[in-house]
Amino acid sequence: MSALALLLTAALPVTAAPVKPGPFTTFGDWAVACDNANRCTLTTLDPEDGPAPSEVFTVMREAGSPGRWKLWLTARTDEDPFAIEIGGEQVGGPFRATPDGATIEGSTARAVAAALPGARRIAVIDGTGRELARISPDGLDDALRYMDSVQGRAGTVTAAIARGRKPESAVPAAPVLPIVPVVRPVGRPPVLTQARIKALLRRAKCPVARGAAKAQVHSLDHMRNVVLVPCRTTGDNPTEAVFVLDKGVAKPARLDATPGLGGWTRVPRVTNGSYANGSLYSYARKARDGDCGVSQHFLWDGKLFRLIEQAQMDVCRGNTTFLNTWRVRLRTK
Structure with a gap:
């Protein structure tokens, strides 16, 4: 194997299962996301032309039969x-x-x-029938048809749009979710010296400024600790390089999915990262308003950080409702 191939192999994540x-x-004024268990969620977007609507309408349907529906309506009104x-x-x-x-x-x-299928006018009204807000139907039928296809x-007979004569039993079951073990963190984290933190920054190819360098250090177990060192500190998406101290030896943290919006680096970097009770969080904005980006939740399974939830909004069109695209089942060890 060539030196370049070895380098690329070292940079790849160690995965427990494909993520x-x-x-x-x-579709038009609607965004649609389906997760790895084919649960699909539709939500409204601000129109590309014209004034923004005064509501957010979100529609979710579970996979399988019969396919439970759940809807959320956030009317930006005091009515x-x-x-x-x-x-x-x-x-x-x-x-x-509610709020x-x-x-x-x-x-x-x-x-x-x-x-909803075929609707030409969808409105939010008060108790007297007075219109408070409009919901755009543009693209809704196509979004529902897409959901029918994915599921x-x-x-x-259970389809929202593409209805036919096949019985409910013909609908495939929802895919089985991956199982991730829950490992409760124990132990007490060490205190890192300034020289050690700056060495980690240099190793992660992060800027090393003069003065005191900061780091988040948390215990994973009696032998290992996770360390987040600030890498890019300016702008809306500050990043943190993630290491694991294994018996005092610093190693790049292992994640089973790409963190944030960037690609893989030798030392993985989370965006707006934080850690609490075995969970590593990353939240990357695509725009300053926070109406698009990706939110991720990783959980330490005793060997690596596993992605247990991902929600995203790939378009920047006024809706801060991120839609789930990945989830798992947790099992306590």
């Missing part, structure tokens, strides 16, 4: 209660709002979802 977050796409009107008819409601909006489940969610519903 393949689900797809993310857009309470409010309801949804589709094609001139009120469907469900009125809904009591986060209204959550719609059960038979009401099914009724609203059944009324294998096309041609069955």
Whole structure:
């Protein structure tokens, strides 16, 4: 093997299992993401032309049969209660709002979802029927059709758009989620000297400034500790290089998925990174407003940091609702 091949091999992550977050796409004024268990979520986007709407409407459906629906409506209004009107008819409601909006489940969610295909006008109304906000239907039918396809519903009686005569039993079951063991951190982290921290910064090819260098040091177990050293400290996406101290020897942390928006580096870097109780977090913005980017949650499994949740918004169009594309099941050791 050549020296270059050896170098590239060393830079690759050590994986417990292939991590393949689900797809993310857009149709008109809607974004759609499906996770690795084919749970699909649709949410509204600000139109590319014209004023921004005064609401965020999110629709989620589980994979498999029968395919539970769950909806969220965040109306940017002080009106309470409010309801949804589709094609001139009120469907469900009125809904009591919380600071986060209204959550719609059960038979009401099914009724609203059944009324969405082909809708030309979707509005949020108050108790007197006065319109409070509009929800764009542009691209909604295509988004629902895409969800039917991902979940294998096309041609069955459970499809939202592509309905057919196939029975509910023809819908494939949801893929099985990966299982990640939960390891509770124990021990007490060491105190690193300034010289040690600066050596780690140089090793990660991060700028080394004059004066005191900072680092986050946390215990993983009685022999290992995780260290986050600040790498890029300016802008909206500061990064931290991640090491594991194994019996005092610093090694690049092992992650089973690419952190943040960048590619792999010899020492992995998380964005806006933090660590707590065995969990490593990364949150990378694509825009200053925070309406696009990727959020990741890694968990220490005793050997490496495993991606247990990823949510993203790939387009910067006014919606700060990140959609899940990866999740797992946790098992306590």
